[in-house]
Amino acid sequence: MTREFLASNIVLIGVQAAAVALPRAHSVPVLERLAERLRSPWWALVPLLSIAGVVWAINAQSGTADVLTWVALLAIPPLAAAALGWTMHGGRPWLAPLAAVLFLVAWQAQEHLAGELAGTLLSGLSCVTLGVLLVTVAPHGWLKVGIVLMAVADVILIGAETLQPASAVLNAAAPPAELPQLQRAHFGHAVIGYGDYFIAGVFGALLAAEGRRQGRIALLVFGLSLAYDALFLVLDTLPATVPVAVALLITEATARRRLPPPRRPRRLSRPGARSA
Template sequence: MLWFEWDNLVLTGAQAACVALPAAGVPRFLERFRGGWWALILPLCIVAVIVGIDQVPDTANVLTWVALLLIPPGCALALGWAMHGARWWLAPLAIPLLAIAWADQDGSRPGQVATLLLIMGSVITLGRLLGGAAPLLLLKLGLIAMAVSDAILVFGNTLQAPNAVLEAAAPGAGLPQLQSAAFHYASMGYGDFFAAAVLGGLLATERRPQLIPAVALLVVSLCWDQLFLTVDTLPATVPVAIVLVLVEVWAQVRRRRRVAAPDG
């Protein structure tokens, strides 16, 4: 018996695209801000949010406003600069996406797709910026720490209640909720897309292929999703960490083969 849902596949495919799309490099004026502490954002963005909401539920309302104010500009930056194939004249497309997400908040497909694209764009920008701002080794360790902390919170039933509060929170005044993505019955948190985009950003910075790891993430996620046969919630950052480990192992294998080739 296999677990499979088309709605979930849409979100998983979008997460995989976040690996393939980030480009590399940061503006020169931002290079002065490079530092290893940026890698701490990865595990803290989950732990701090969950603990904050658990202790102070109104934190969720603040985060909805943060998402509303920062995600559309982040998407515009992706369209105009941060992603492969970006063009400056594509950046204004973030405006109609926000308008659709705002107008269609009743669970309709257009509103859900617009919200998903806005989130994807914003994390692609963050992935490129982090790939250029943090030492890559620390970024990789931070990505694994993020997945580990996410898994501990999910399988320990610590994440579900605060996450439900966050997903239900709204900025008010009829404004759209951009803090998570949903497609019919399936949903995925912002951090899950963020993790994938950071993987894409560090691969782009190292000038490694991104399409194959993106496809690998899709395959690994489909395998990981078989656990839905026994549980209701899964940490979608774990497949990202698994793909990162696979990429690193494959790189080591290729390196050893190149070293051994002259002797052969």
């Protein structure tokens, strides 16, 4: 693990931690009515399918990577604009056009760190919006299970060396006209998958919806990632979903410990009986 890789990796996991800190809870009547119609536990499978389904599809048909590249190119900028204008803490409508600026920088300076950083920020911001949208339609308890299952699947796929070939094909896919590759985040000497930002955005949106302190938990994710990434000394690929899932488990365990013990109901004396 070189210094260059370490510095690049710190930037990438920093954006991942920011995706935990940025989502904010919303109360929009139109969206609430729509969410009530769409609400279902099945949405909790989205995190799992975003990794297992994608890996299976790419390994089955490599052309899937080209489709996903176009989906990312078309969807990520407007999703990032929604984050800047609405779904993140501090979001303002007049900030939304900054997404177009980031896209232009990512396109015109993609061979430089500035362009790579712009593309990485677009990916992270888009996952903030995706997280907020998913949390509005998925029951929170089931979605937490989905986050853990996504991390477990990530570990299994990497251990079985099933994810690496699909990831290589996806990372190599490029749209024409030298448009930016937004289907993964690349900065300097390190690369992180889009799913690793997606799980962070979903976790952050859950925290926001439940009124948790996102900043502290985002720092926890960052610290866990730094410690966890020491495994790069002996491994070439790590599932970056794991620190987010571990932070979720720690947060849930801590919250349960802080709950007051259930109060025992008082036993009422029978008429004519003596009470101690």
